[in-house]
Amino acid sequence: MSSIAVPRQRQRNVLAAVLGFLRYHVLTVYSLLFFAYLLLPIAIVVVFSFNHPTGKFNYTWQGFTWDNWRYWDGVPGIRSAIILSLEIALIASVIATALGTAIALALVRYGFRGRATTNILIFLPLSTPEIVLGASLLTLFLNLNVIFGFWTILIAHIMFCISFAVVTVKARLVGFDRHLEEAAMDLGANEWTTFRKVTLPLIAPAILAALLLCFAISIDDFVVTYFNSGSKITFPLFVWGAARIGAPPQVNVIGTAIFVVALAAMLGNILVQMQRSKRAS
Amino acid sequence: MGFFHRHRGLTPYLLLAPGVAWLAVFFVVPLGFLAYQSLESGNIDFGYAFTWAWGNYWHAIRDYRAQFVRSLEYAGLATLLALLISYPVAYWIAFRGGRWKNLLLLFIVAPFFVTYLIRTLAWETILSDNGFVVNALQSLHVLGPGGRLLATSTAVVTGITYNFLPFMALPLYVSLEQIDGRLIEAAEDLYASKLHAFLRVTLPLSLPGVVAGTLLTFIPAAGDFINAQLLGSPDNHMIGNVIQSKFLELTDYPAAASMSFILMAGILVAVAVYARAVGTEQLTGTAV
Numbered sequence: 204m205s206s207i208a209v210p211r212q213r214q215r216n217v218l219a220a221v222l223g224f225l226r227y228h229v230l231t232v233y234s235l236l237f238f239a240y241l242l243l244p245i246a247i248v249v250v251f252s253f254n255h256p257t258g259k260f261n262y263t264w265q266g267f268t269w270d271n272w273r274y275w276d277g278v279p280g281i282r283s284a285i286i287l288s289l290e291i292a293l294i295a296s297v298i299a300t301a302l303g304t305a306i307a308l309a310l311v312r313y314g315f316r317g318r319a320t321t322n323i324l325i326f327l328p329l330s331t332p333e334i335v336l337g338a339s340l341l342t343l344f345l346n347l348n349v350i351f352g353f354w355t356i357l358i359a360h361i362m363f364c365i366s367f368a369v370v371t372v373k374a375r376l377v378g379f380d381r382h383l384e385e386a387a388m389d390l391g392a393n394e395w396t397t398f399r400k401v402t403l404p405l406i407a408p409a410i411l412a413a414l415l416l417c418f419a420i421s422i423d424d425f426v427v428t429y430f431n432s433g434s435k436i437t438f439p440l441f442v443w444g445a446a447r448i449g450a451p452p453q454v455n456v457i458g459t460a461i462f463v464v465a466l467a468a469m470l471g472n473i474l475v476q477m478q479r480s481k482r483a484s
Numbered sequence: 485m486g487f488f489h490r491h492r493g494l495t496p497y498l499l500l501a502p503g504v505a506w507l508a509v510f511f512v513v514p515l516g517f518l519a520y521q522s523l524e525s526g527n528i529d530f531g532y533a534f535t536w537a538w539g540n541y542w543h544a545i546r547d548y549r550a551q552f553v554r555s556l557e558y559a560g561l562a563t564l565l566a567l568l569i570s571y572p573v574a575y576w577i578a579f580r581g582g583r584w585k586n587l588l589l590l591f592i593v594a595p596f597f598v599t600y601l602i603r604t605l606a607w608e609t610i611l612s613d614n615g616f617v618v619n620a621l622q623s624l625h626v627l628g629p630g631g632r633l634l635a636t637s638t639a640v641v642t643g644i645t646y647n648f649l650p651f652m653a654l655p656l657y658v659s660l661e662q663i664d665g666r667l668i669e670a671a672e673d674l675y676a677s678k679l680h681a682f683l684r685v686t687l688p689l690s691l692p693g694v695v696a697g698t699l700l701t702f703i704p705a706a707g708d709f710i711n712a713q714l715l716g717s718p719d720n721h722m723i724g725n726v727i728q729s730k731f732l733e734l735t736d737y738p739a740a741a742s743m744s745f746i747l748m749a750g751i752l753v754a755v756a757v758y759a760r761a762v763g764t765e766q767l768t769g770t771a772v
Binding site: 215218219222223230231233234237238240241242243244245247248251261262263302303305306308309312313315321324325327328330331332333334335336338339340341342343345346358359361362365366369419422423425426429430438439442443446450454455457458461462465466469470473476477 | 495496497499500502503504506507508510511512513514515517518520521569570572573575576577580583586587590591592593594595596597598599600601602603605606607608609610612614615646649677678679699703704706707708709710714724727728731732737740741744747748751
């Protein structure tokens with residue numbers, strides 16, 4: 204090595220050490236700041252669910268109260284909106300998951316003509332802006348003189364949930380040990396029995412995950428619902444209407460409740476996974 | 485390879501039929517109706533008639549060019565911000581998360597557990613005129629005494645960035661997580677500095693995640709109208725706001741339908757330009 208290369212090498216080492224230090228600590232600090240940023244609006248939602256607003260605007264902190272939680276349905280229309288959202292989410296997630304699981308099984312298990320087209324058909328709704336999904340469905344219903352309401356909302360929700368269900372179940376099926384099924388068949392089980400006794404239990408976690416995902420997406424949907432609801436009001440539509448005149452703190456109460464339930468479901472899922480991997484190792 | 489492969493016949497089609505039919509009738513066919521409607525003329529009182537009215541498209545571009553451009557600008561900016569903000573964190577979780585990875589990922593998707601509209605309203609609170617952010621910026625003289633954040637493009641881009649951030653962070657994490665740490669070690673053994681190893685090994689290997697995250701963020705962001713409605717002023721309205729009001733308030737269906745297609749075309753062009761820049765291999769690699 205030449206005499207110039209040595210100091211440059213040392214310089215590079217110092218630089219590397221500094222960068223290494225930065226990467227270790229600054230990155231951690233930055234990440235914590237990031238999570239603070241991510242969770243700040245959520246904290247606002249939770250805190251303002253306990254606010255006691257004097258005017259109609261729930262923007263500034265006025266004082267603590269339990270009343271919003273005690274009278275969570277104290278605002279006209281909020282209870283029926285929540286019930287409608289739950290009904291739609293429940294039915295849509297069950298139907299979409301059933302349809303999606305069947306598609307996922309076909310895509311992973313069988314070679315057939317039209318497989319590539321099916322893949323594209325599944326992928327397209329995921330990559331189309333929601334407003335176009337909502338608008339196109341609206342024109343369909345308008346042109347066929349369909350009456351907007353419960354059924355049009357349900358149809359729309361099933362439509363945009365199917366792809367999510369397919370993707371979720373497919374991910375699990377791909378890493379699936381097919382020998383288990385072959386063993387069942389070798390022991391004399393027919394296709395249906397094998398599916399029921401072997402395949403279904405093995406992909407059950409993925410089906411559950413798809414159900415939860417569809418439920419979450421459905422209950423949160425605003426745009427597509429807004430285009431196809433007619434005079435029916437789901438919870439997000441209620442929030443939209445309320446926001447124009449100042450959303451009451453009860454909106455925060457329901458938002459917090461949904462958040463807590465979803466968080467609990469996900470935490471439970473993670474804990475089960477952690478325990479399972481502990482048992483496996 | 486066993487039983488399933490010997491019974492190709494009808495089974496896959498029977499499994500596919502209900503779901504695919506649903507998507508065909510309620511996703512593909514409606515797009516046809518939307519295309520048809522976009523070429524109609526007339527009005528809601530006297531009815532619409534199909535007249536190959538390509539003028540709808542030109543009028544939409546002529547009258548609403550600002551909103552189209554704004555949509556792509558806001559979405560592009562928000563996507564870039566989301567990428568810059570979340571890449572280091574995705575990196576941190578992937579390489580330093582240890583057994584807390586799943587829990588940290590849960591934090592990343594936590595915003596999705598709060599209803600979209602409610603978390604946008606929370607930003608309205610955060611950015612409001614007497615809120616702590618505005619007060620802090622005013623005392624730092626970043627904002628003038630009467631300066632505000634609400635009803636500005638800053639507020640809209642802030643909202644969009646926040647709302648779609650998990651779509652960026654998750655694919656980034658997945659691609660970073662898959663990187664074999666030995667490759668980075670090898671680069672360092674071969675005298676690459678940490679920075680070089682990052683630029684030459686880690687970053688290129690994480691590109692599929694960057695591409696997937698960019699698409700997943702940009703596409704919904706470009707069609708969004710909620711952030712512009714709740715956090716912006718009419719001067720910040722995006723094309724989604726126009727489409728929404730034309731459809732649901734003004735019932736000018738042909739104009740709104742043509743705008744929907746222009747929006748999709750705009751997104752396709754943007755994605756194509758982007759694909760050109762990063763290479764199509766990355767794009768198709770993430771497709772399915």
